[in-house]
Amino acid sequence: xxxxxxxxxxxxxxxxxxxxxxxxxxxxxxxxxxxxxxxxxxxxxxxxxxxxxxxxxxxxxxxxxxxxxxxxxxxxxxxxxxxxxxxxxxxxxxxxxxxxxxxxxxxxxxxxxxxxxxxxxxxxxxxxxxxxxxxxxxxxxxxxxxx
Amino acid sequence: xxxxxxxxxxxxxxxxxxxxxxxxxxxxxxxxxxxxxxxxxxxxxxxxxxxxxxxxxxxxxxxxxxxxxxxxxxxxxxxxxxxxxxxxxxxxxxxxxxxxxxxxxxxxxxxxxxxxxxxxxxxxxxxxxxxxxxxxxxxxxxxxxxx
Amino acid sequence: xxxxxxxxxxxxxxxxxxxxxxxxxxxxxxxxxxxxxxxxxxxxxxxxxxxxxxxxxxxxxxxxxxxxxxxxxxxxxxxxxxxxxxxxxxxxxxxxxxxxxxxxxxxxxxxxxxxxxxxxxxxxxxxxxxxxxxxxxxxxxxxxxxx
Amino acid sequence: xxxxxxxxxxxxxxxxxxxxxxxxxxxxxxxxxxxxxxxxxxxxxxxxxxxxxxxxxxxxxxxxxxxxxxxxxxxxxxxxxxxxxxxxxxxxxxxxxxxxxxxxxxxxxxxxxxxxxxxxxxxxxxxxxxxxxxxxxxxxxxxxxxx
Numbered sequence: 001x002x003x004x005x006x007x008x009x010x011x012x013x014x015x016x017x018x019x020x021x022x023x024x025x026x027x028x029x030x031x032x033x034x035x036x037x038x039x040x041x042x043x044x045x046x047x048x049x050x051x052x053x054x055x056x057x058x059x060x061x062x063x064x065x066x067x068x069x070x071x072x073x074x075x076x077x078x079x080x081x082x083x084x085x086x087x088x089x090x091x092x093x094x095x096x097x098x099x100x101x102x103x104x105x106x107x108x109x110x111x112x113x114x115x116x117x118x119x120x121x122x123x124x125x126x127x128x129x130x131x132x133x134x135x136x137x138x139x140x141x142x143x144x145x146x147x
Numbered sequence: 148x149x150x151x152x153x154x155x156x157x158x159x160x161x162x163x164x165x166x167x168x169x170x171x172x173x174x175x176x177x178x179x180x181x182x183x184x185x186x187x188x189x190x191x192x193x194x195x196x197x198x199x200x201x202x203x204x205x206x207x208x209x210x211x212x213x214x215x216x217x218x219x220x221x222x223x224x225x226x227x228x229x230x231x232x233x234x235x236x237x238x239x240x241x242x243x244x245x246x247x248x249x250x251x252x253x254x255x256x257x258x259x260x261x262x263x264x265x266x267x268x269x270x271x272x273x274x275x276x277x278x279x280x281x282x283x284x285x286x287x288x289x290x291x292x293x294x
Numbered sequence: 295x296x297x298x299x300x301x302x303x304x305x306x307x308x309x310x311x312x313x314x315x316x317x318x319x320x321x322x323x324x325x326x327x328x329x330x331x332x333x334x335x336x337x338x339x340x341x342x343x344x345x346x347x348x349x350x351x352x353x354x355x356x357x358x359x360x361x362x363x364x365x366x367x368x369x370x371x372x373x374x375x376x377x378x379x380x381x382x383x384x385x386x387x388x389x390x391x392x393x394x395x396x397x398x399x400x401x402x403x404x405x406x407x408x409x410x411x412x413x414x415x416x417x418x419x420x421x422x423x424x425x426x427x428x429x430x431x432x433x434x435x436x437x438x439x440x441x
Numbered sequence: 442x443x444x445x446x447x448x449x450x451x452x453x454x455x456x457x458x459x460x461x462x463x464x465x466x467x468x469x470x471x472x473x474x475x476x477x478x479x480x481x482x483x484x485x486x487x488x489x490x491x492x493x494x495x496x497x498x499x500x501x502x503x504x505x506x507x508x509x510x511x512x513x514x515x516x517x518x519x520x521x522x523x524x525x526x527x528x529x530x531x532x533x534x535x536x537x538x539x540x541x542x543x544x545x546x547x548x549x550x551x552x553x554x555x556x557x558x559x560x561x562x563x564x565x566x567x568x569x570x571x572x573x574x575x576x577x578x579x580x581x582x583x584x585x586x587x588x
Contacts, residue, residue, distance in 0.1 A: 005461040020446040028177035036362045040331035059523040068330045082500040152314040167299040183509045184481035206376040215477045220512045229353040324469035
């Protein structure tokens with residue numbers, strides 16, 4: 001499948017993962033712009049695809065789930081129907097069961113939205129779960145991430 | 148809880164269940180109207196609340212799920228931000244594992260959207276499951292439904 | 295309409311506005327819980343209804359729009375299908391074109407989600423617009439808000 | 442931009458347009474599968490991109506909007522988190538202000554969802570608007586469409 005749609009999960013460029021996101025009608029609201037909560041969806045798509053590119057598939061993790069614990073979101077400029085956005089994802093830090101990421105939604109080189117995101121790994125009962133070694137190793141392959 | 152927010156699940160009025168739905172920004176798109184797929188969400192809320200009023204709680208059904216099999220949808224007139232819609236749900240027929248319903252989204256007495264909906268009950272493996280007697284009995288309490 | 299569905303826009307209780315929100319299938323994800331971005335939708339519904347109760351109708355504001363500038367979100371505990379949530383909204387401060395609010399999504403007395411929200415009033419060109427006097431007066435009618 | 446993300450709007454393959462769609466958490470529900478209304482979103486993305494590839498950009502149409510009038514939807518099999526779907530779009534007929542399309546959501550060669558869709562072109566007042574010649578010409582470039 002990777003060959004058939006080569007960039008579907010975006011690209012890893014040095015220390016940043018870039019995912020293209022087209023703005024469709026479903027993403028906009030009656031103000032004529034992207035509905036604010038949908039930037040969080042774009043960021044979640046980017047995190048999923050970034051993990052996918054690292055070989056971490058969320059639907060095959062046994063009894064482990066990534067959940068968002070905290071997001072500080074700045075809605076800087078509006079995006080509109082048909083805009084071609086790029087979501088940039090950078091790993092900032094990992095410690096224990098937690099990951100810190102910075103994400104930006106770009107349009108033609110401008111930042112429309114940015115967020116600082118704390119993600120945690122939990123087990124099926126909702127308890128924090130230390131990142132397994134194989135996962136930590138792969139996340140460290142991002143040049144800027146610090147363990 | 149029922150007392151605290153008495154009409155949260157709408158009202159049964161003779162053979163029709165009525166659920167009020169306010170149009171918020173999240174429901175609209177850049178065309179200034181309710182995004183078409185969201186009428187299906189409104190209808191699903193109404194079906195859930197109609198079952199709830201009949202004492203059928205989807206999260207406590209053991210190994211049973213209602214799934215939508217077929218919908219024929221007519222998008223008749225647009226609805227807009229802040230509109231107060233009413234979703235009308237009527238049971239048409241039930242047979243074996245299937246329910247047929249008619250749903251209408253009304254605005255000030257006009258029909259903005261209507262759908263004919265076929266819902267099936269399935270088990271955890273996705274196989275059709277005959278409606279249990281207790282459920283069939285309650286659904287028959289709708290004056291117009293036919294078994 | 296207010297009489298027909300008396301609590302549709304929630305209730306003002308002292309310095310807090312409370313909006314009931316039922317969790318439907320559309321709000322959940324494959325993790326079995328409310329999808330994180332949907333808490334922002336619940337909060338936006340509550341802000342809209344809080345303004346509505348104060349007599350401020352967003353669709354009749356001439357050349358004025360409320361937009362979210364910043365949200366700091368803590369996802370504390372999961373909510374699930376059929377849960378009856380209550381969104382609490384408190385005005386913290388208003389100054390110039392900006393409003394600060396605190397919002398909490400409650401379940402049986404526990405806080406599942408909380409956010410600090412900065413909202414701005416803008417004109418059709420996206421420029422900040424000072425809150426008109428009539429609006430500032432009504433917002434001040436919340437006992438705890440400070441001008 | 443087309444070069445940077447070459448397949449973002451899918452591909453035209455003979456008489457069918459194919460758009461890849463990845464299933465993210467936002468698309469699923471607590472049943473563990475894609476929420477039924479979201480197939481309509483996938484289809485709308487595909488229609489938008491199919492028009493885009495034909496050089497018809499919805500955000501630059503003057504006083505013209507495409508709206509969905511009717512959809513007959515069959516929900517055949519469930520799709521799940523991380524699935525890579527392909528939305529196939531075929532033009533069936535165009536007449537006056539109307540377009541008929543057939544759409545299928547495929548997974549590994551199986552049809553999970555199919556719909557017959559009637560779309561209309563309207564003006565800013567919601568009145569039907571005959572398809573302009575340039576648009577009709579481009580739509581006819583689909584081998585199977587009939588005028």
